[in-house]
Amino acid sequence: MTRNEPSTADIFRLLGDDYAREILAAAEEPKTAQELSDATDASLTTVYRRLSTLKEHGLVDERSTVDPEASHKREFVTAVGAVHAELSDGSFSLTVEKRDELADSFTSLWSDIQDSR
Numbered sequence: 001m002t003r004n005e006p007s008t009a010d011i012f013r014l015l016g017d018d019y020a021r022e023i024l025a026a027a028e029e030p031k032t033a034q035e036l037s038d039a040t041d042a043s044l045t046t047v048y049r050r051l052s053t054l055k056e057h058g059l060v061d062e063r064s065t066v067d068p069e070a071s072h073k074r075e076f077v078t079a080v081g082a083v084h085a086e087l088s089d090g091s092f093s094l095t096v097e098k099r100d101e102l103a104d105s106f107t108s109l110w111s112d113i114q115d116s117r
Contacts, residue, residue, distance in 0.1 A: 006057040008094040014057060015083065020050050023060070023076075030063060030075035051076055059096070 006014075014020050019042050026039040037047045054060035061079045066072055082097040 008092055010057060011083075011094050011096060012085075012092070014053060014059070017050070019046055020054060023047060023050050023054065024078045024080055027060060027076050027078045030065075030077040032073055032075055036076065058098075 019040060022040040022042070023036055026036050031039065033044060033047050033051060036042075036051070037044045040047065042050075051060060051062075055062060055076075059078065059080050060076050063075045063077065064072060065075055079098050080096060081099040084095040084097070086093045086095075
């Protein structure tokens with residue numbers, strides 16, 4: 001499935017939502033929707049709605065796992081490592097760094113440090 005790049009306004013609007021931000025923060029480690037509901041004091045319906053929007057914008061990843069009782073469950077984890085907003089020439093721009101990108105950046109930085117020795 002190809003995903004259209006969300007607009008800056010879409011991301012600002014989404015991050016302006018208290019529940020969306022709480023879900024992103026709570027999902028630093030993989031959690032089920034029920035666990036996210038418990039962590040954010042949001043109804044399960046609200047959590048599923050926000051997760052759908054967050055997934056649509058590429059801010060949350062969904063994983064299927066099997067628990068010790070052999071039941072399948074879906075877990076959600078934030079895909080966001082950092083968000084940077086910049087005001088330049090009278091307009092805002094927003095950069096969302098994915099967790100993998102941050103790891104790649106760190107690896108590249110570490111390699112550069114090691115190479116410069």
